[in-house]
Amino acid sequence: AQTVTQSQPEMSVQEAETVTLSCTYDTSESDYYLFWYKQPPSRQMILVIRQEAYKQQNATENRFSVNFQKAAKSFSLKISDSQLGDAAMYFCASSNRDDKIIFGKGTRLHILP
Amino acid sequence: DTAVSQTPKYLVTQMGNDKSIKCEQNLGHDTMYWYKQDSKKFLKIMFSYNNKELIINETVPNRFSPKSPDKAHLNLHINSLELGDSAVYFCASSQRVYSGTNYEQYFGPGTRLTVT
Numbered sequence: 001a002q003t004v005t006q007s008q009p010e011m012s013v014q015e016a017e018t019v020t021l022s023c024t025y026d027t028s029e030s031d032y033y034l035f036w037y038k039q040p041p042s043r044q045m046i047l048v049i050r051q052e053a054y055k056q057q058n059a060t061e062n063r064f065s066v067n068f069q070k071a072a073k074s075f076s077l078k079i080s081d082s083q084l085g086d087a088a089m090y091f092c093a094s095s096n097r098d099d100k101i102i103f104g105k106g107t108r109l110h111i112l113p
Numbered sequence: 114d115t116a117v118s119q120t121p122k123y124l125v126t127q128m129g130n131d132k133s134i135k136c137e138q139n140l141g142h143d144t145m146y147w148y149k150q151d152s153k154k155f156l157k158i159m160f161s162y163n164n165k166e167l168i169i170n171e172t173v174p175n176r177f178s179p180k181s182p183d184k185a186h187l188n189l190h191i192n193s194l195e196l197g198d199s200a201v202y203f204c205a206s207s208q209r210v211y212s213g214t215n216y217e218q219y220f221g222p223g224t225r226l227t228v229t
Contacts (some may be wrong), residue, residue, distance in 0.1 A: 045223075100161070
């Protein structure tokens, strides 16, 4: 069975600092995708970053980057130069070929001014 | 233009009623989904349709019936609403690549359903 675990229910970071959100997953597939989604108070689910399992290079999107450790089944999200607008719930998710996306329980990120 | 839209955004209704939530995507995607987000923010897939065919049907009460009139629309009908159905329901869409590998999903704004 496919599982995604986020062990940090809440985190706080000072504005302009860097924060890392943890995620571990389990899958028996060799071909899969990993995602980080952001859900701000507006409730909209927004894709932050996406990683193909077959790619060794870590994905980056501006201030957002991941540390993908395939052997350890770890997929952490690093947010650099944190901004007030980054405050949101962050969901780690994985998807196999069966079209399901399985989400973790989320990490609520607070940005301290 | 909104890529994935849902109506209504808020729905308050009484137990026992029947209600529908509509979803439309204008991205040209061939796969659509319904997710339920409970009060603890846990997101769980309910259904998925690819080209109007049901491909994922998780363990969901049969009071929930999805309907896909065409690949741009996926509606969710709920019969005999119960208190436990109160949640935020998200529609999403994606394009299934030829190899069958899933691509990222684009989410609608969500529908907050409150059953009293």
